[in-house]
Amino acid sequence: MWMAVALVVVAGVVLVPLLLLYPFLPDLRQWHRVRQVYNARFGAFVLWFAYEPNVVLTRPEDIKQLLTDNDLNYTRDNSSFALFNRFIGQSIINANGEEWRRQHRILYKAFSPDKLVGFRSTFANRGERLAHSLLELSQAEGSVKLGHWLGKMTLSVIIETAFGNTLRPDEQDLMAQEFIYMTNEFTNFAHQIPVLRHVLTDTQRLETGFERLYGLVDQAVARRRSGEQDDGQIKLIDLILEANGEEDDRSRLDDAAMRDNLLLLLAAGTETTATTLGWLLYELAVNPKVFRPARFAPGGEVEQNPFQYFPFGKGRRYCLGKYFAIAELQVVVSHLLRRLDMEYLGDRATMRVVYKPPVLHASDDLPMRFFARRTSRRGSKLVEAV
Numbered sequence: 279m280w281m282a283v284a285l286v287v288v289a290g291v292v293l294v295p296l297l298l299l300y301p302f303l304p305d306l307r308q309w310h311r312v313r314q315v316y317n318a319r320f321g322a323f324v325l326w327f328a329y330e331p332n333v334v335l336t337r338p339e340d341i342k343q344l345l346t347d348n349d350l351n352y353t354r355d356n357s358s359f360a361l362f363n364r365f366i367g368q369s370i371i372n373a374n375g376e377e378w379r380r381q382h383r384i385l386y387k388a389f390s391p392d393k394l395v396g397f398r399s400t401f402a403n404r405g406e407r408l409a410h411s412l413l414e415l416s417q418a419e420g421s422v423k424l425g426h427w428l429g430k431m432t433l434s435v436i437i438e439t440a441f442g443n444t445l446r447p448d449e450q451d452l453m454a455q456e457f458i459y460m461t462n463e464f465t466n467f468a469h470q471i472p473v474l475r476h477v478l479t480d481t482q483r484l485e486t487g488f489e490r491l492y493g494l495v496d497q498a499v500a501r502r503r504s505g506e507q508d509d510g511q512i513k514l515i516d517l518i519l520e521a522n523g524e525e526d527d528r529s530r531l532d533d534a535a536m537r538d539n540l541l542l543l544l545a546a547g548t549e550t551t552a553t554t555l556g557w558l559l560y561e562l563a564v565n566p567k568v569f570r571p572a573r574f575a576p577g578g579e580v581e582q583n584p585f586q587y588f589p590f591g592k593g594r595r596y597c598l599g600k601y602f603a604i605a606e607l608q609v610v611v612s613h614l615l616r617r618l619d620m621e622y623l624g625d626r627a628t629m630r631v632v633y634k635p636p637v638l639h640a641s642d643d644l645p646m647r648f649f650a651r652r653t654s655r656r657g658s659k660l661v662e663a664v
């Protein structure tokens with residue numbers, strides 16, 4: 279008994295100052311300063327989301343150990359994202375051990391880079407449409423909230439490339455609308471705490487959202503299996519169904535896992551790609567000199583320091599959508615930069631970098647003004663690089 283009390287007191291004396299000292303910092307840029315202190319002492323710091331601490335490692339050698347040398351010692355536990363688990367709990371993102379291995383084998387085939395060629399026209403069409411919209415809105419309203427429009431664009435890209443005409447246009451719109459509702463709820467920490475969940479969130483509305491999304495995906499799968507509404511264009515749903523069909527009965531994804539993985543594509547491929555694009559355009563607008571593509575070329579800084587810059591993760595659980603995302607980013611950015619010049623209208627001093635799992639957002643949603651380019655960028659170093 280006394281031992282336990284002593285332990286609690288000692289833990290309190292050590293932990294409370296750490297918790298108070300650290301970091302309910304609102305802006306991630308401030309973390310870099312605090313991080314230096316923590317890094318020198320501990321090689322790690324804590325990032326709070328809701329009531330859960332997330333430990334962030336900062337030393338490349340520790341990151342390597344965790345993600346590649348010793349990765350089987352760590353299991354995936356997405357308990358920080360209670361709603362995420364309820365929404366797509368049977369998908370690969372939550373799987374561990376043998377279950378992960380089986381799901382990975384199937385999804386890996388569907389995401390191989392040679393299968394991406396068929397999606398390039400979708401990336402190009404959406405990039406071109408986005409360039410028009412950004413220009414028109416800038417002319418009509420003086421500014422656009424870039425973050426919002428990029429989120430819309432990446433969501434429509436993933437819905438089209440994942441489902442294509444297995445869903446009618448009105449069904450695709452409903453899917454987008456319900457998904458946006460759901461993602462707005464993801465970061466509501468009330469979902470983490472059962473009592474609060476019932477008081478502070480609209481559980482009925484969420485259930486309706488789940489049902490609608492599940493219904494749409496099940497419908498798409500059923501139509502593809504029956505050959506209904508098949509125009510011969512290969513979509514991600516076809517690639518995943520095909521890879522699943524090659525498995526034996528024991529290792530095949532069941533309907534719930536198939537559905538959750540198809541919905542995971544929306545969750546994994548929308549905000550990630552949109553925020554990457556948003557930060558890229560922001561940096562090009564405010565600080566074009568930071569764009570040094572040579573860093574990413576073979577033999578460049580990135581290749582030399584593999585555990586310092588790894589936006590798509592490392593080791594076994596690296597991002598399966600990596601080549602999809604890179605292709606989408608390259609095509610869309612080259613369409614935007616060929617057509618548009620841009621200006622950031624926000625205040626760099628007050629704009630904060632905020633953590634909304636799983637990505638970093640700009641607190642002001644990136645207000646920008648776009649102009650038609652006066653001279654063609656064809657042949658310019660910037661466009662060639664992307």
Ligand code: HEM
Pocket residue numbers: 370371382436542543546547548550551554589590591594595596597598599600602603
């Ligand atoms: C710029 C865009 C993207 C970034 C920065 C990104 C980043 C990541 C990272 C860091 C992980 C590993 C997470 C972890 O270890 O917990 C991951 C996993 C994953 N990503 Fe992406 N991602 C992007 C786009 C996409 C797209 C477009 C898709 C699909 C269409 C996708 C599908 C996945 C899947 C399925 C996993 C789970 C892999 C597993 O658990 O084995 N991602 N992503």
